[in-house]
Amino acid sequence: MAQFFPETLIQEIMDKNDIVDVVSSYVSMKRSGTTLKGLCPFHKEKTPSFTVSSDKQLYYCFGCSNGGTVINFIMQAENLDFTETVKYLAERANVDLSRFEGDGGAETTHLRSIIYKINSESAKFFYNCLFGEPGQAAREYLIGRELSKGIINKFGIGYAPEGNLLLAHLRQQGFDDNSIIQSGVVVKNDEGNVYDRFRNRVIFPIIDRRKNIIGFGGRVLGDGIPKYLNSPETAAFNKSYNLFGLNFAKSTKDDYLILVEGYTDVISLHQNKITSAVATLGTALTPEQARLIKRIKGEVVIAYDSDEAGQKATKRAIELLAGEDVVVRVLTMGDCKDPDDYIKKHGKGAFENQLINAKVQIEYKISKIQEKYNLSNIDEKVKYINELAAEFAKIKSPVEREVYISKISDETGVSADSILSEVKRSLAVTERKTKMEAFKATASVGVIKNINPKKANVIRAQKQLLNLISIDKNIYKMTINNLSDDDFEEGTIRDLFNELKIIYESGALPEVKLIVAQASNAAEIAEILHDNQNITDKQLAAKELIGLIAKEARLKQMFKAVKDDEIPSGQKLLELDRYLRKEVGNDK
Numbered sequence: 001m002a003q004f005f006p007e008t009l010i011q012e013i014m015d016k017n018d019i020v021d022v023v024s025s026y027v028s029m030k031r032s033g034t035t036l037k038g039l040c041p042f043h044k045e046k047t048p049s050f051t052v053s054s055d056k057q058l059y060y061c062f063g064c065s066n067g068g069t070v071i072n073f074i075m076q077a078e079n080l081d082f083t084e085t086v087k088y089l090a091e092r093a094n095v096d097l098s099r100f101e102g103d104g105g106a107e108t109t110h111l112r113s114i115i116y117k118i119n120s121e122s123a124k125f126f127y128n129c130l131f132g133e134p135g136q137a138a139r140e141y142l143i144g145r146e147l148s149k150g151i152i153n154k155f156g157i158g159y160a161p162e163g164n165l166l167l168a169h170l171r172q173q174g175f176d177d178n179s180i181i182q183s184g185v186v187v188k189n190d191e192g193n194v195y196d197r198f199r200n201r202v203i204f205p206i207i208d209r210r211k212n213i214i215g216f217g218g219r220v221l222g223d224g225i226p227k228y229l230n231s232p233e234t235a236a237f238n239k240s241y242n243l244f245g246l247n248f249a250k251s252t253k254d255d256y257l258i259l260v261e262g263y264t265d266v267i268s269l270h271q272n273k274i275t276s277a278v279a280t281l282g283t284a285l286t287p288e289q290a291r292l293i294k295r296i297k298g299e300v301v302i303a304y305d306s307d308e309a310g311q312k313a314t315k316r317a318i319e320l321l322a323g324e325d326v327v328v329r330v331l332t333m334g335d336c337k338d339p340d341d342y343i344k345k346h347g348k349g350a351f352e353n354q355l356i357n358a359k360v361q362i363e364y365k366i367s368k369i370q371e372k373y374n375l376s377n378i379d380e381k382v383k384y385i386n387e388l389a390a391e392f393a394k395i396k397s398p399v400e401r402e403v404y405i406s407k408i409s410d411e412t413g414v415s416a417d418s419i420l421s422e423v424k425r426s427l428a429v430t431e432r433k434t435k436m437e438a439f440k441a442t443a444s445v446g447v448i449k450n451i452n453p454k455k456a457n458v459i460r461a462q463k464q465l466l467n468l469i470s471i472d473k474n475i476y477k478m479t480i481n482n483l484s485d486d487d488f489e490e491g492t493i494r495d496l497f498n499e500l501k502i503i504y505e506s507g508a509l510p511e512v513k514l515i516v517a518q519a520s521n522a523a524e525i526a527e528i529l530h531d532n533q534n535i536t537d538k539q540l541a542a543k544e545l546i547g548l549i550a551k552e553a554r555l556k557q558m559f560k561a562v563k564d565d566e567i568p569s570g571q572k573l574l575e576l577d578r579y580l581r582k583e584v585g586n587d588k
């Protein structure tokens, strides 16, 4: 749900969430002056190119060009949209958002925040019970499942004892009965008696993407019914819109999520350091969850149990996910019952191989592509074959590829050889792209920028000047006395200059983090503004930069004039050029 937040609120949230504090819980950084440096959480690297400026409250990565404010950082790191991020940071800093909610919204928000508190207190209670005297059988059960203490802590697993101990505990903590009932951890029966919902069960807290405990899943110890019991839907818990494990899985570097059947499957995969696993919350996959998956990663590997029920669920999930245009792959478990069993029998490496090689639902893709074209029209048929060829080129096994080629050949009457040569062409294109990407990844930023050194120089000068303008009003004045906005490169750079101009002309001073926060291209702006250039004499530096930019601008004008036949080319131009170089700068 998109929501409008006023600028003052955005400002308040950024002021109360110091970027260094926030980023430090994701990246370990070394400080030098006002700049901190560490390994980028958004791309794989061995030497640090991720920087945070504590005075500008911005971050920027020279390796992957990711950058922005604390808001952009959380959007990326936690995979949240803007509204979710504002809420997340507001909660983190205890900023009350209820004044921005619509009618009745404030009340729900208030109830929700109480439920979070009750859930959090309940989770602590369950955890303490697990490691106390009543939790012995539960501990034995978890040891039997080979779960380590570290994993138990990571997921906050607990134990709900017999009796009404939780209710007593929550009352003692000062929560009123009505709120406790609304949270779903207790049940009120027809006679009006209130008692604990979970008894003699191992408890799995369900945590949303903003790290709130929204509910619980409880597995019975022994043979009781039902085997699994979940919190009911509450103001804080909507089963259709959440997935177990998503709080971890959303921010892994994998391109996909692994969809497994239950909580214990997610947890045992984590035990094996496979952290992209999620599970539904005691129900079959819902369309809302399919959309959620699409938003988070866009690709899913289904690893349901190998029994009949699991296979049926797989089929249903494929249909739902494919309907949302999620790329679906299915993991074949062979002789094993579930992912845990698979890893125990064949090892973690074999499972990871399966993850990489799991089959894409190619038939589904073919039918999707087919829908777009009218195959009785020759032109469209050709487009159809070309698009299919690009898909077939992605299939790794040549045998599998051949199967699909001959299938399409039969259906369309186009010879298998023609399709194959189209596939080969597509393969060559993909290969070139991969090589190009590999080149880009290894080439340093400098190398790429230096392809056109002259242009790169002037652009760098413009960026440096903008940086200085943003922190010094006198430099701004110096700039407008010597340059016009036309002298700045069209696009981001000129727009930023104009924005700074508007701010200064209105009598205000620029607040760089607010400029970045409101930009649609936050990373680009952050790149320009974040750097604390180690310049001792900023005025002098600005003067030089203005000189360089003015000279280039005048040269450009001259070349344009010559091109437009306004002044004769040849000797005169060369003289002018020499004159300009001597007069305005010493740049070669």
Ligand SMILES: [Zn+2]
Pocket (backbone or CB within 6 Å): 040, 041, 042, 043, 050, 061, 062, 063, 064, 065, 066
């Ligand atoms: Zn990076």
